[in-house]
Amino acid sequence: MNISRIQNKTPRLSRRHFLYLAGIGSLSLATGCATHPVTGQRQFMLMSESQEIELDKENSPHQISADYGVVQDKNLQDYVSGVGRDMASRSHRPDMPYSFNTLNATYINAYAFPGGTIGVSRGILLELQDEAELASLIGHELGHVNARHTAQRMTRGMLAQVVFTGAAAAAGPQWENVVAGLGGIGTGALLASYSRNQEREADELGLEYMARADYNPEGFVGLMEMLKDMSGEDRGSLEMLFSTHPMSSERYQTAVNRVRTDYQKNSKPLYRERYMDNTARLRQIKQAVQDMQEGDDLMRAKKPGEAGEKYSSALQAAPEDYVANLKMSKYLLSRDNNSQARKYASEAREIYPEEPQAMHILGMAWLRQEKFEQSLAEFSRYQERLPGNPNTLFFQGYSYEGMGRRNQAAEKYYAFLQQVNQGDKAQHAYNRLKEWGYI
Ligand SMILES: [Zn+2]
Known part of the structure; x- marks a missing residue:
């Protein structure tokens, strides 16, 4: 499976959330x-x-x-x-x-x-x-x-x-x-x-x-x-x-x-x-913030080359900025430059160790390089810090799968499917569980 193809699909509403909304009528009792x-x-x-x-x-x-x-x-x-x-x-x-x-x-x-x-x-x-x-x-x-x-x-x-x-x-x-x-x-x-x-x-x-x-x-x-x-x-x-x-x-x-x-x-x-x-x-780094906004606009306009320049100049102006580092990392992920992406995500994590997003990005960069033990460690850290994002379960499962640990992979995929039942990730998880004889 190509992991970037799976990620780029439109995410769907999680099943749990849908059930919550669909079940809203029953709340009238309370x-x-x-x-x-x-x-x-x-x-x-x-x-x-x-x-x-x-x-x-x-x-x-x-x-x-x-x-x-x-x-x-x-x-x-x-x-x-x-x-x-x-x-x-x-x-x-x-x-x-x-x-x-x-x-x-x-x-x-x-x-x-x-x-x-x-x-x-x-x-x-x-x-x-x-x-x-x-x-x-x-x-x-x-x-x-x-x-x-x-x-x-x-x-x-x-x-x-x-x-x-x-x-x-x-x-x-x-x-x-x-x-x-x-x-x-x-x-x-x-x-x-x-x-x-x-x-x-x-x-x-x-x-x-x-x-x-x-x-x-x-x-x-x-x-x-x-x-x-x-x-x-x-x-x-x-x-x-x-x-x-x-x-x-x-x-x-x-x-x-x-x-x-x-x-x-x-x-x-x-x-x-x-x-x-x-x-x-804050106003001292106004130019860097504007560069990041313009970089995002250029990504939206599908001009990644120019976007990259904007993110670079944002980083130059504000090298210690958590967002500037993470945006650069995500930009590099989108260009499949995964080792550089990892570098900026690590930098971001050092700048702001309490904020979990950098862990998720770092996990993704490791995953893209098929370093599954490392990706699992990052996703697990993220999960501990910020539980409740079903995507983390999928990527933990995917990491286990890459490591050849089927039981653990199946457990995570199963938990993921409890919350999400549409989209490519759900399809992948379901296919594996079936293939491996769990369902
Ligand atoms: Zn309003």
Whole structure:
């Protein structure tokens, strides 16, 4: 079997996730009517608060690792987290287990899981102008959590559909997750596509929370202007942001009108200087972040030669950057330059030993070189650090198979098939189990 052929197939929704969604109807026994935390009205809701938290806990660590973990710049992480916590305490659900994560990822995005895990990428932090804009962005994400938008979508059965198309859509532009065998974890789907009404509600709440936290509401207008301007651009780094949070001129106008009518002549601060101070170290490598974004765009446009140059110059500007090293490694994997890929993945692991993605990439590079003992060691380390990704089971099985250890391989393949029953990996696992007489 050709391992790169298997990896490059579109990942499918895992069976466990599908069963969870398909079985959502049975949850109605446990829940039913709930009071909307914002409006106070009764609404039909199939998901309880503890289920929202559970779903978050199960999925958000995978998304955060796919986004290269939380930044190692502790000052920046504490700063963003402080802004978030202050607003969360003034929100409609102050007791949710919030966490505010400044993500290493270079694309321009922010998201919220239903239990209160919120992510803000380095890419979007570089676009913001002041703390009031940051508060507006986080406020909007808090709005999605407070109005229970994920639970609403699941209740209305909208998410099952979104999950199927969403998982496939994510695999297209996210070439790197596919080449790394990380695709198909399906968490992106949880975040996919809020409705226009939900976006409007999240905007309203975001504005309310940032104003409660004593920021100048003009910051909200600043954020909306930035989003409106960017929504016209064709950049891969913006794709996720706008496919999850749809932008429109109507959304922009609604928000601006609200600021103008409800918050006239507000002289509160925007905290531009404080924002600039706290993001100074990040802005020092702005060029490297842009190079990585452009490299990703070029990969998307199938111009790998030029992409490679961009990743090189990113590395030159920021040799100690975890993402720059890992992106280079994944780029080299896509070019079948596996020994060099290994070098950069090892470097990345040394830079950020707690973040598991590098282990997975390193495992993949060893696997491509048919060094199965080494690949198994890396996948097992990854599995220990971040359990729950079915792909790891497959690659552990594949490593065992390469080592000629059938029993162990069969065990892993079987466990993989418990969770995934479609796609080339599942086909391979099934064929082996049959061939070896296990089924
Ligand atoms: Zn949104």
